[in-house]
Amino acid sequence: MNIIKLDAIPSTNDFLKEKLSRQYLENFTVVVAENQTGGKGQMGSIWEVQSGKNLTFSVLVRDLLLDIQSVFHLNVAVAVSIAEALKLFSIPDLAIKWPNDILAENRKIGGILIENILKSDGEIFSIVGIGLNVNQVEFTDLPKAGSLFSITGKVFDKEAVLTSVLEKLKLNLALLQSGNHEQFWKIYDAMLFRKGVPVSFEDTSGLRFMGIIQGVNCNGKLEVLLENDLITEYGIKEVILLY
Structure with missing residues (x-):
């Protein structure tokens, strides 16, 4: 697994896309930034992080999606992978808020932004951007935001959390590639925030x-x-x- 670690960049997704346009990158290349100054969320929202306290990273996924219609299978598998990784750290009351927010005790602790690139030969590259609030304490004007620290009162080893997420992600994407997407949909559905009420x-x-x-x-x-x-x-x- 090729992991590129950087201090501060505007966006790990943009960095990975630009690098991919200039050179060959192996599948599951990861870009991690200590501080992301221009991170993006769904619908163009800004993902703001406190420098050094959280995880912001992007993962290149290639040779997985066969057609653009199966894009949301990837979204589901990524969300489930993050939730499963966080369960290993005993994070309580985890849920997935449609489409791609990770919640704990009804507070947003993580988000996902997947950008897909369709090549002229039909090959699909996916840039999986993930933001996780790990040790951040204050969230100015964000009453619904939280972090692993604010939820549990414990300081977490960011490297350990990153490793856990990447391991779950790699394992689950291999299962997804084999065509086994139903199990991820079942977990996603069971964890869907506010379903049935x-x-x-x-x-x-x-x-x-x-x-x-x-x-x-x-x-x-x-x-x-x-x-x-x-x-x-x-x-x-x-x-x-x-x-």
């Missing part, structure tokens, strides 16, 4: 409504049972879960 949503027009999460389909859309007893599907940019 009434929750509030907000759509792109600002309209708020109630619904009950039924699950996530293979295209990554959230299935919600509305008050009119109809199940409606929502894409990542179409609705926000309020909690």
Whole structure:
């Protein structure tokens, strides 16, 4: 496993993409930054980290996805891998908030951003960006954020956490490559935040409504049972879960 460690860069995803455009990189090349100054989250949000306290890293995944339609299988496997790794450190009440947030005790401790590159020959490269709040104490203006430290009161060895996540990720992606994606969907579904209970949503027009999460389909859309007893599907940019 090729691991590139850096002090401070704008984005580990962007660094890995640029490096990939200039040279051959082996599968599972990892870029880790002590401080990421321009990290991105879903829908263009900024992922802010306290320098030296957290984990921000990106992993190159190649020779895995056969077609662009199977992209969310990778999302599911990555989210499950992180959750399984954190369970080894006895992090309580872990959950996966659709589509790719990792929660503990209802607070966001991690996020995933996967960017896929489709080559002219049909080959798909995936840049898996992961941010984990490890030892950060304060989260200014982020009342729903937390860290492994704030949840447990313990200081964690970042290298140990990184190693655990990478080992789980490598193992599970090998299983995914063999076509065994159903087991990851089952775990993802079982860990889905607020599934089966009434929750509030907000759509792109600002309209708020109630619904009950039924699950996530293979295209990554959230299935919600509305008050009119109809199940409606929502894409990542179409609705926000309020909690």
